Amino acid sequence: MDKNATSFIIVNGKGAGNDALRAAVSKLRDEGHSIAVRVTWERGDAGRYVNEALAQDAQTVIAGGGDGTINEIATALALASVEKRPALGILPLGTANDFAASAGIPQEIDPALRLAIAGRACPVDLARVNDNAWFINMATGGFGPRITSETPEKLKAALGSISYFIHGMLRLDTLKPDRCDIRGENFHWQGEALAIGIGNGRQAGGGQALCPQALIDDGLLQLRIFTGEELLPALFNTLTRSDENPNAIDSESAWFEITSPHDIIFNLDGEPLSGRKFRIDVEPGALSCRLPPGCPLLSVR
Ligand SMILES: Nc1ncnc2c1ncn2[C@@H]1O[C@H](COP(=O)(O)OP(=O)(O)OP(=O)(O)O)[C@@H](O)[C@H]1O
Numbered sequence: 001m002d003k004n005a006t007s008f009i010i011v012n013g014k015g016a017g018n019d020a021l022r023a024a025v026s027k028l029r030d031e032g033h034s035i036a037v038r039v040t041w042e043r044g045d046a047g048r049y050v051n052e053a054l055a056q057d058a059q060t061v062i063a064g065g066g067d068g069t070i071n072e073i074a075t076a077l078a079l080a081s082v083e084k085r086p087a088l089g090i091l092p093l094g095t096a097n098d099f100a101a102s103a104g105i106p107q108e109i110d111p112a113l114r115l116a117i118a119g120r121a122c123p124v125d126l127a128r129v130n131d132n133a134w135f136i137n138m139a140t141g142g143f144g145p146r147i148t149s150e151t152p153e154k155l156k157a158a159l160g161s162i163s164y165f166i167h168g169m170l171r172l173d174t175l176k177p178d179r180c181d182i183r184g185e186n187f188h189w190q191g192e193a194l195a196i197g198i199g200n201g202r203q204a205g206g207g208q209a210l211c212p213q214a215l216i217d218d219g220l221l222q223l224r225i226f227t228g229e230e231l232l233p234a235l236f237n238t239l240t241r242s243d244e245n246p247n248a249i250d251s252e253s254a255w256f257e258i259t260s261p262h263d264i265i266f267n268l269d270g271e272p273l274s275g276r277k278f279r280i281d282v283e284p285g286a287l288s289c290r291l292p293p294g295c296p297l298l299s300v301r
């Protein structure tokens, strides 16, 4: 079966014990689709399975997981030669699934898998960070002394989905404004930033539309900077509404350069990266992605 597989599903092990997924795969196999399934244990596995899919000339690689899984697979696909690059399919099995939700991908396994295998493939942009990392959805950045591995339950309860914005990035109580310099085409800003959002897609943190105008096929990235000293969670109540938030600055450009005298921690689709200098470039049409008709993230629907 695997030898002639044309679709590879790479499932994050967190969401693998799923009867509905098993049933959906077996139904599509009965219809004649050739499907291989791989399950990850930890970071790095998805990339290796993408290489296996490439070696077998797979037509589609499907990310079965959340934004972090999509990121790992999109990154591995971006590193493959253009002629061999299979289409990306998305099966939302994560916690927040921000990219899938904003792209209009069905939440139910059956229709999502069908779309991922046989949907129309559309060119989409990827964002490259410092030549060795990518994001497909969003990069959120902030300053703080350390990364924590989990969102404290107390904060989760108090703030609801807003705490996910910080998840994997910074502890809420350690987020503090710091000096930085941000450049883009026709844009230069220097000041004290509390948080930075750069979007190829629109939303992060479990439904926070930080870049509500973003399109994934326009060759542009949307920038939103949050300034000021305001204490959380007051700030986060107005996080997604720049028109009512005097502490938000917006811009758009095909590239951004961010520098700071102190470490900035960026969260790329949920995967952390820290440093003092970030160069972010859009790679127009780097991937082809199976998306639903009328996908709101596409300029050409
Ligand atoms: N078997 C596994 N168990 C736990 N974590 C895993 C496993 N396999 C991979 N991972 C890790 O899971 C992370 C990605 O999770 P993913 O983003 O897909 O789900 P999520 O965080 O629940 O969803 P979302 O980002 O949409 O909220 C990666 O950092 C990866 O290393």
Ligand SMILES: [Mg+2]
Pocket (backbone or CB within 6 Å): 125, 199, 200, 201, 214, 215, 216, 217, 218, 219, 220, 221, 222
């Ligand atoms: Mg864009």
